[in-house]
Amino acid sequence: MILVNLFAYLMVGNSLYNSRKHYDRLAEVATQNLAKSLEGNFSDILDKMNIVLYSVGEETEEQLASHGIDKGALSAYAKRQVQVLPEVDTIAIADSAGNVLCGSDGITTSVNISDRDYFRKLSNGPDQQLVVSNLLKGKVTGNWRIIAARRYNNRNGSFGGVVIGTIDVDYFDKLFSHLDIGKYGAVGVRDADFRLVALHPKGKEAASQIGSNIISQKTREMIQANPVTATYKTVFARDNKERMVTFRKVAKYPYYIFATISPADYLTSWHKEAGVGLVLLLLFTAMTAASARFLYKSKMNALLHAEAKRYGDEMKQENEELNAALVRIKRLEGIISICSYCKKIRTQEDSWEQLEKYFSEHSDAMFSHGICPHCADEQQRIFRKAATSHKEGANST
Template sequence: MNLLTHTPRVSPSTFAKGMRALMVGFNLLIVGLAIWEVRQSRHGHVQHAETTTQNLAQVLEQNVNGTLRQIDLTLLSIRDQSARSPGGLRNPGLLSLMETQFVHLGMVDALWVTDPEGRFLQGTPSGDPAPVGPRKAFRALPQDGPAGLVISPPARDGQGGAWAITLARRIDGPQGALAGTVRATLSLERLAQAMSKVDVGRHGTVSLRGENLALLSRHPHFQGLEQMIGDPRIGGDYLAAVQASAPMVHFTASSTLDGQRRTYTLRRIDHPRLHILVGLAESEYLQPWRRHAAITLAAAAALVTLTLAMGWLARSAWLRQLADQDRLAAEEAKYRLLAENATDVIWSMDPEGLITYISPSLTRQRGWTPEEFLALSPENRALSKETAKAVQERMTAARLLPPGTQPFEGDLLEATVTHKDGRELQVEAQWRIVWGEDGRLMGFQGVTRDVTERKRLEADRENLIRDLTQALTEVKQLSGMLPICGQCKKVRDDRGYWNQIEAYLSQHTEATFTHGVCPECAATFRQEMQVRRDQKGGDGGQG
């Protein structure tokens, strides 16, 4: 088993590709969301502009209808009065009514009546002739013309005069034939003033066209507008909107007059037929959207930049991790070699006492392989009850300790364990608590050493010391004065008997005697032997 657990290592190229794919995907998501948000915001602003132009067109329609309705009611009252007047269209009382209605109405330039051929009969302001331009442009109604309000095309009042339109109603005779007309002149300048009150911004526009699409009025005023009054020519999206059957149409187009791109609402008025066009310039109503889009895109760009920076940091961290893994692998190989060849058993446990690692030296020490030992249940791992109790006490005490403390490093745990073959072994274990960086108890590490032989030697030494001590206590000592014969060297004992000195010392000490001859005695003995041989030789010569 390895001392350290290996995790599958991702190659740098695979990691770089994965990081690039992740960064590209994430950044595309950011850009996509930013574009979607910008588009949605623009769509919202366009819809708001369409709603605004629709509301403005509706308000303008109501104003125009109200103005035309007031003028039409005036014309109807004059027509009805002419039918009741004895003198018909030339009755002075009819002129008095027109003067009164002219003052009360306060918005038309003239009121007058004509004969069936359109010739002026009488009208007001008093003494002012009827506008020549409108009269020529709207000379006579057809004999079978419509009975409703009729609006003439715009015309000038003389050469270089003001533009105006004429509103007319027919006056029928007793048999229903055309007896004449009652007419009112409305200056287009009054319409322009009414439309100028509609707030469409600096570059917005409001225009009004008649039944034949002749331009009646436009706001704001621009150079060349006078030449375009009465011009019915339109094109593009404007013409398509006019040709549509819907009473209200929205479209966005660029103006042929000033190049401004606007969002328009075209609203059609019936009876009489008029066309109101209200437009808001994109350069104005999209200005808040542009600020919002700039902020959104800037935020997206900042986020993309941040992700790129984080990716670069992650890449640098990964490269550092690879280098650390290489160093760790080298250290692991060194410690694995140490663990696999050490005679001591290296082990680790989690906080609950579950063994998470045990070195291969367990086989030499206790006979089991690490795999076999880990497969055993705790009660079958041949631990004595005292050892199991001591281990449990240490784990319990460790949970109550302050983080970082190591109370067991110098306290060896001695225990008796059983070999796989049944032999009892004496071991001692050194413990170390593993603390996490957050102060949490991570587990235990330790080294278990077989001290059976050492314990046997220690026991032998103790026995030897005990035997020597016992021997010392049994040694007999001689003290005091020993009476000894000066001639034969015998020693007298406590009872008065004379004993050989060897027997006496053997009896009173643990000494054992062996007999030999010292050099001096040996020389004396040889001399005596030589003397005896010499004597025997002399005796033989005499005989």
């Protein structure tokens, strides 16, 4: 029973282990697909912003080349581009000194962006490719934003200024809110400095607030070892629970997309399987235990029956031997007819037997022959007498 149950438990345990690995693999694939999809959306937004900023930069260069910048016309043009790309919050144009000239929002507040890293990078080189900043706070609104910028030139090719587009991080909250990631899952975006850009759902702890750069050491190590993408398990500080995590580096841009799913969500079906398996194992154990108990009782009954039969046979044999002994005793207790001369005994069959033979057959007695002193003296006397007679006869002859 123990071996059969051990085999059953090993089989069910192995099945549940493989099933658990299968669910883990499905969770890995789910987070990988989700991260890849979000990374593609994020990259597409910035790619489309690059096209829009390129168009505004071309318009700005044409105005500079012809009659100078017309702030009203340029603001209207920028506003139309924002309408084409609703992901963009605002588009603004700044001169070579970093002063914002105009923008799609129509704000005329004087703002200088010359201290921004993206501005310095674009002003110090002829590269007109898109430059995307890390997470920044807007100088006017104070809101967290992502800023993309392109350089535009004067007619002689010198640095004329930058065209910038901003994305409010609230956009990602709205985008992520439509995702079904389970009760304990989460998706998020972090910049190159690991500062949190967006997170759904948000928590109340400090690590879940926009701008926080608190991440697990495991995540830092995984990004360092796998700069593009990786899937792993880690424990979240927000609730001290394990998650399956996949991150992806956004192509060409300094951002990471994170997709996580909790075992509490993706192992629900596995827990049901494990519960059913455990119930079946318990039933199987109960059945085998009952069967073993029945077989044990049957075996014990058979053994007891065999023992009783053996004991009965022994008793029967002993009774037969006892009865035979009693018969012999009765024979010895009765009147025994014995010859007065030769001492033979008459049997029940009217035959005469030697005394020794009769008692040997009718009792457990055994005989050993010897000679008593009286008979010994008598035999010696007879022997001497015979010898003397023999000698006298010889002499006379």
